[in-house]
Amino acid sequence: MPRLAKTPTPPPPGHVWIDEAARRMSVTVQTLYNYRQQDKGPVGIPSPRRLAYCIDEIDAYLAERRQAAVSAIRAHESRPPEPRLARIADVAA
Template sequence: MPRPAKVPTPPPAGYLWTPEAARRIGRSVKTLWNYAHLGKGPQPVRIGRKLAYRISELDEFLQSEINGQPNEDRAHESRPPEPRVSRRPARAAA
């Protein structure tokens, strides 16, 4: 006898499961997992064995991305460009 199809459990009010959260902010599920691991972006809440994202945090994250507000934590992530070094040998002056 076939097993009945599982009905997905709806998230609590005000939350979205990871796939829906990723669609809402236009990122992949893997990117959300990376954000959670690195401690940046919207932070998930563990509910049972699943991760849920608060809708208000997702909207705040989107607004900060749209407004382009600098993140003080990322201020020192990049380093200045290094001078370009030519690979050609220098010509002798004629």
């Protein structure tokens, strides 16, 4: 008798498995495991043998990172221009 192919278990409603979360965040699965150890990133919910991540938490984390990057760029752009120093040839003329 042939064995039936196992269908993957769907994640809880509103969640994705760790591999899909890593793809959405453009990081590796190992990076998400590292984030979990360092208490960084979205919170993973342990499910039997796998981690599930809430889609809303992933989106919120990405928006927070995007906002922090924009703020850093704007802070750098707000620096006033440095005054130009006169060249010796310009002063002698």
